[in-house]
Amino acid sequence: MSPDRFPVSIEGRDLELSNLDKILFPAAGFTKGEVIDYYTRVAPVLLPHLAGRAVTRIRYPNGVDGVHFFEKNKPGGTPEWVRLATLPVPGSTKSRETIDFVVVDDLPTLVWLANLAALELHTPQWRIGADPDLLVVDLDPGPPAGLRECSAVAVLMRDRLAVDGVAAYPKTSGKKGMQLCCPVSGTQDAELVTAYARKVAEELAAMVPGSITAKMAKAVRPGKIFIDWSQNAAAKTTVTPYSLRAQEHPTVSTPLTWDEVEAVGTGAAEPHHYRPYEVLDRIDEHGDLLNELLVQGPELPTS
The missing domain is CATH 3.90.920.10 (DNA primase, PRIM domain)
Incomplete structure (x- = not known):
């Protein structure tokens, strides 16, 4: 050998x-x-x-x-x-x-x-043989916007989803943006979940058109946060929580607390891209901040 x-x-x-x-x-x-x-x-x-x-x-x-x-x-x-x-x-x-x-x-x-x-x-947002049990929105910043602007939009998205009884849990992408992950019922198909995510994204874009877009076209993204609702399509995947990312230095798609997100969004804390050793320390302190994703969530409104 x-x-x-x-x-x-x-x-x-x-x-x-x-x-x-x-x-x-x-x-x-x-x-x-x-x-x-x-x-x-x-x-x-x-x-x-x-x-x-x-x-x-x-x-x-x-x-x-x-x-x-x-x-x-x-x-x-x-x-x-x-x-x-x-x-x-x-x-x-x-x-x-x-x-x-x-x-x-x-x-x-x-x-x-x-x-x-x-x-x-x-x-993907579904387990094998089942409908989606997660709704995921990807918050993708168009430069010069970055993680600070993503954090501010994440709070808006959290509050809007809460109106429909949908709980959102934040994580960094490990690259430039972040994602919100929401447990849903697993009884509605990907088309319905995608349509709901798109509706909410478009609502927020209409509310804050100078900072948010729900449109795919890259030409409209500079300086804005693109709320990518398409992550819920049956063929799409999202980086898994705790996965490494292939950056110059190893980073991790890291679960966050809402206090951390709010602090970055308001400028009270600096944006941070977490390294593997930091994530392991955070797990020792917090456990799995995304543990609620493993519990069945609500059905989404259909109108």
Whole structure:
């Protein structure tokens, strides 16, 4: 066996880790071993948000400065113990096209993906075989707007959703924006959830047209927050809470408290992009701030 390869047993599953000293984030000197360590330590709060969902991975085999690729289908050499779900190709008009998606229900599968340099994990708003149990709005800032402006809009969105009895939970995207995640009933289809998210986004854009847009066109976005309601389409995925992001330095899609969001939005605190070690400290302090996403939410109004 190569000295760069290490057989391990995790929860009764045998797998082989490789090239643990390989640097995947050159600017930070952050190695594949550290990626695996982070995902192992964050697994108790991450796995419930992955469970039962078809996972899209973004792999960076030569680090964040190298070529990367999206991967939906199972990779070659997938261990026989990895759970797969054969589902239609997202967005395909050919009903017979299918993909063998990986489902990450346990720590061995998570570590196996981390060893493949699957730095980013993205999931849909539905669990396999069910309607959406999440409504997600992506708050995407058009420069010079940034995380501060996103935070202010997040508070407006939270308050508007609350009128309909919908609770919203914030997280950073790990890149330039943030997302609000809302548990919903799981009894209404993606088209209805998308229509509702669009209606609310357009209401807010009409209220504050100088700061918010609900239009996709990039030409109208500079200086505004685009409320991306389309994240709820059946074929869309959103970065999973606690996933790493492939930035120059490793960042994490980090759950926030509303006090933190309000402080940034009002200028009382500085915007912050959280690193893996900070997120692990936050989990020790707060637990999973998105735990309520795992509880069934309300039905959305249909008019």
